[in-house]
Amino acid sequence: VHDPYAGQGDGSYWFPDEQRRKIGRAIADGEVEKLRELLREPVPLLNDYDNEDSLSLLDFAAMKASYPYHGHTDRMIACMQLLVEAGAQVKTEGSTRKPPHLQNISNCKPEVLAFLLRHGADPNAVDVQGIPVLYGAIRSGGMEEAAERVRLLLESGADPNALYPYPDQNQYSSPLLYAASFAAWDACLSLIEHGAQVDYQMPQGPNLDTFLQELKEENGQYPEYLPESFYKLVNLVSTPN
Structure with missing residues (x-):
């Protein structure tokens, strides 16, 4: 049976010429x-991305480095370093090429994201829908890794107040409220540390203080269910009644 996706594992699906096949x-x-x-x-076609997924060799390396169960992140980063050199x-x-950090933000290892940012990745890149990469980092897998991705983007200059472009589809349309809606408390703390507007409020939605107080009340009988970072955030943004 013909497998239309054969060759994706070693890159030959995207790189038909012999030189890039060997590199892939x-x-x-x-x-x-x-x-x-x-x-x-x-390598004349080193930066070529003329394929259906607009992937270059560096994009392929970043994708391989970002596989959730890839056990050789250090080797993949070494490969990326050689490609950049x-x-x-x-x-x-x-x-039309989608930058590698934007393409892999949902499972990009923090070390891989740090490498890409050091080598020119735009911390304020947006996807085809205009959604900033910061939102992808906030909702990405693994709470600790997600918080680290958010921190790396912010330290590289990501706008902590970049609004979600479709407010009618999401009442949590600031990075801070969006992070709170995912219970990403450490990400919230990083956002505030880097200048996020704490009192931002959508016309049809809550501000952060209201959101946190409601959640605190819901868990009133079981306060231990909420982590220390949540209470640190509450104390940071709480306003007098």
Whole structure:
């Protein structure tokens, strides 16, 4: 039976020429020295992304590094470093290519995100719907890793008050309220630390203080169910009645 997705594991699905197939295979296998050897030769199509998913070799490496159960993140980052040294671009202005950090934000390892941000990834990048990457980081998997992704974006210059572009679809349309709606308390603390507007309120929705107080009341009999970071946040934003 023909598998239409055959070759995605080693990149050959996106890279039909022999040179990039070899490079893709070395990346997929985490063979750093093999990749170093292959990149000694000029790679004319190093930054080419003319395929159905607009993936470059660096995008492929970032995708492999971001697999949730990939056990070789350090090797993948080493591969990405070699690609960048060879001239691979993290950012391509005015193109259909989706930047690698935006593409993988839901499961991007913090170390991978940090690498991409150091090498030019835009912390205020938006997806095709105009939604800032910060929102993707807030709702991404793994609470600790999600908070770390948010922190990395903020430290790199992400706007802590970038509004969700479709307020009629989401009453939690500031990063701070959005993070609270996901119970991402550590992310909320990072947002406030980096200048998030604490008293922002949607016309049809709550502000952060109201949201937190209502949740606190709901858990009144079982306060231990809420983490320390929640109460730290409550004390930080609570206003007198």
